[in-house]
Amino acid sequence: MIGRIYLPTCIKTEYYITDTIKFSYPVVCQLVDRQVQQRMNYQIYNLMMKVISELMEPGITTYITGFYEIKTNEREVLSITLNALGDFGGAHPVNVVRSLNFNTMTGKSYKLGQLFKPDSNYIEKLSDIIKAEIKRREIPLIGKFKGIKPNQDYYIADKNLIIYFQQGEITPNYVGLPYFSIPIYDISDMIIEDNILDRMLYWL
Template structure:
């Protein structure tokens, strides 16, 4: 495979504040295609709005604090993967609550990837990923709300981080609140046999050149 080197894209931060509220949103600049840049930035703004609205399901009292931020997990080889979170606390709730969503995209085409698109059609990726999660649950001794763990979802939340696919579950999906967001990194090398040819996992697995 030819060299995949590509400079990281420039990620700036857009900040919105009001009393008790601070929201940070990623904003790309300097992309070769203005149309792609506009599309991706619209998606990031939409992600921020989605998390804000999602919190309304949990915040039943008087809002005291809300913080929205993001972390860039991969910014290389034309791929950008990030996770955004929104934490809020309303009185008289016992504790705050956090919601999270992630996006993975091709910064050249503007395409976003679903979990299934990372793998070959008919690869049985759900079963393989579920087995990886089961092994990590046992090794890390994570408590489960409804044992035993059965399976990841076909559209399981994920992001890419260097040489790994990271699957994660929302608060209270499979583990108690105090565990936080259970995350399960899986090496891209373990997934290469079923990875889509020329897809994100395939690209990240290539050695430096």
């Protein structure tokens, strides 16, 4: 008996271009369920516009360059980031990265808090892992690290949960965006079964 075959989701590149913005973004294509495809593309486009708005400053001409990266595209999981750099003409540029993490069968995108069991105490446990990594890597902080939020930015890559913070969120601007890689297998006891993170545990 042949097992189920999981194919990568079809992605094509489109561009949002104005006098001051050039942003390449992913478009999901060729899904059997067109409503799911439309739902995913709507979320991607809306996130791109949100990233652009985060970089806009009233009364200041902002030049924005943006692109996307596919972090995971397998097992009916699509994890992508939208990366943008805002240039304010002389001032220090600002980098923003946001992500979406989809179940490609349903078109649902998951917030971090939706991946873990309600009684798992995942916020404290993940925060402790990150706190130890901050210390090990001697990452400079703006103030005391207070832990992650239920909607903390993340993506999935190489069977790792990557939790990250925006520029200036917990570290000085010159540090950029700090990323923390956590092997999914190490936190498997906290994960809700059959969600996008759980799917990465198979065939480890």
